[in-house]
Amino acid sequence: MASLIEIEQIGKVYQSRGRESIRALDGIDLAIEANEFVTIVGPSGCGKSTLLKMIGGLLAPSSGTIRLDGREVRAPSRDVGIVFQSAVLMCWRTVLDNVLLAVEILGLDRQTYRARARELLALVGLAGFEQRLPRELSGGMQQRAAICRALVYNPRVLLMDEPFGALDALTREELALELLRIWDEDKKTVLFVTHSIPEAVLLADRVVVMTPRPGRVADVIRVDLPRPRTMDMEFTPEFKACSDAIRAHIYAGRDARVVPA
Secondary structure (H helix, E strand, O other): OOOOEEEEEEEEEEEOOOOOEEEEEEEEEEEEOOOOEEEEEOOOOOOHHHHHHHHOOOOOOOEEEEEEOOEEOOOOOOOEEEEOOOOOOOOOOOHHHHHOHHHHHOOOOHHHHHHHHHHHHHHOOOOOOOOOOHHHOOHHHHHHHHHHHHHOOOOOEEEEEOOOOOOOHHHHHHHHHHHHHHHHHOOOEEEEEOOOHHHHHHHOOEEEEEOOOOEOEEEEEEOOOOOOOOHHHHHOHHHHHHHHHHHHHHHHOOOOOOOOO
16 A cells, blocks of 8 residues: 655755756655654755655655655645744734634635634644734744644645744743644644754654755664653663664764765
8 A cells, every 4th residue: 555655766956046956855765654753854955844845845856756645746735734944924913813824825714614723722722812913922832823724724744844943942842742742632644854863753753864965865763662752751772772873874974975966
């Protein structure tokens, strides 16, 4: 049986201002199962965000094919929700209206999804803040609202591009556990890009480790920690073994040279 997301020999080449070809990704092969939580780590510039954008249909690959549920990805899909590093909330819209923005863009009935939006806001601890403006929320609260916006129309896949990267360490840990709780209650297929190795291990069923540019898959490491996950697991031998395996790949590629296109 085919995987929910199939990534076959994906490559991406950008043209610089000087018309020089820059190969961001080269020969990516990956299969993601339904309801799986997969994190992606690697050095800066290895193409993690580029890969996520191509899975979401926001960017076309230069070579290879991406399939979602057997259909080639050529454009954004209702089956996919995306959360970026910045919450990107509209400053003049209330929290509830920001969450419902995706519903409006997709041409869905606003009244039908209003109850789900309120349920999601309550789930992430934002009950009572529905009529507040983004400026009245902390950074962590804004990201919670952005997660609700991505989930409100019930997509099958959630793509998250360093969504906690701009937050302080304590808020980051709090939201990581909150995300796991949401995922446990309302299973989605999640691809989560991060620079944090502990965060990658804490969240994932599998961790995809990428090489320096041009990005390739160096290894896929299975995380066999029990769920639900807790921060205390960071001190277990199993957690350390996964983290050490990821670091070994990343540090081994530290002096790798960029391969010209």
